[in-house]
Amino acid sequence: MTQVVQGTPIRADVRDKLIVALDYNSVAAAEAAVAQLGDVVSFYKIGLELAVSGGIDLATDLIAAGKKVFLDLKLHDIGNTVERATAAAAERGFDILTVHAYPMTMAAAARGAAGSKLEVLGVTVLTSYDDADLAATGVVGGVTETVHLRAGQARDAGIAGVICAPTDAAMVRAILGPDRRVVTPGVRPKGAAVGDQKRIATPAEALAAGADRIVVGRPVTAAEDPVAAAQAILAELQGA
Numbered sequence: 001m002t003q004v005v006q007g008t009p010i011r012a013d014v015r016d017k018l019i020v021a022l023d024y025n026s027v028a029a030a031e032a033a034v035a036q037l038g039d040v041v042s043f044y045k046i047g048l049e050l051a052v053s054g055g056i057d058l059a060t061d062l063i064a065a066g067k068k069v070f071l072d073l074k075l076h077d078i079g080n081t082v083e084r085a086t087a088a089a090a091e092r093g094f095d096i097l098t099v100h101a102y103p104m105t106m107a108a109a110a111r112g113a114a115g116s117k118l119e120v121l122g123v124t125v126l127t128s129y130d131d132a133d134l135a136a137t138g139v140v141g142g143v144t145e146t147v148h149l150r151a152g153q154a155r156d157a158g159i160a161g162v163i164c165a166p167t168d169a170a171m172v173r174a175i176l177g178p179d180r181r182v183v184t185p186g187v188r189p190k191g192a193a194v195g196d197q198k199r200i201a202t203p204a205e206a207l208a209a210g211a212d213r214i215v216v217g218r219p220v221t222a223a224e225d226p227v228a229a230a231q232a233i234l235a236e237l238q239g240a
Ligand SMILES: O=c1ccn([C@@H]2O[C@H](COP(=O)(O)O)[C@@H](O)[C@H]2O)c(=O)[nH]1
Pocket: 021, 023, 047, 072, 123, 125, 126, 127, 128, 163, 164, 185, 186, 187, 195, 197, 215, 216, 217, 218, 219
């Protein structure tokens, strides 16, 4: 069904650029949000909170309802485990799976996803980190240098693309070229609460910098009117 926002139809390809994070602690709450957002949102993310609350099975219902589903588990383990978990995610029909952007982890996930439609994305540096947070983990080199390194390693591992901050997207796009995915959380419409995110940009800025898709959680799910919030983001994306 075509969405119309303020008299303008939202194209289907634009709708697929918005991934709404279902960060809830129960399947019932996530289902209520999906029902409320209806045809406005076509792509959902199941992350750690919902996954440990029984949400992985919700993906089956979402996929059956024609939605795309991103499983954001940020895997990092020995190669055999990552490869088998990735293959299991592919088997369940997920569209996107995240792993941390370490070379062995990404290579294992690439093997697990081989021959499937599952897009594996490597998480470069979390959008809630600044240089000091990264240094505290023992990483030598700031955020920009580390994202640069890890984006190149993601390309070389043969995975579909990366997760990065919208503020890194232009640099990452130049490294990955036009055919790989650049997906950015840390997106905040003008005036939205920043929360714990540190490297942020607006939806339009993220697309202009080279992002294919944006991930938005609280600015939609915690909004007084989540439908209006999602529609406003879609209108901004379509105008970008
Ligand atoms: O670097 C990252 C990787 C993943 N995320 C996830 O995206 C959403 C963002 O939610 P907001 O409420 O819009 O902040 C959330 O599920 C994170 O786990 C990220 O923010 N940054």
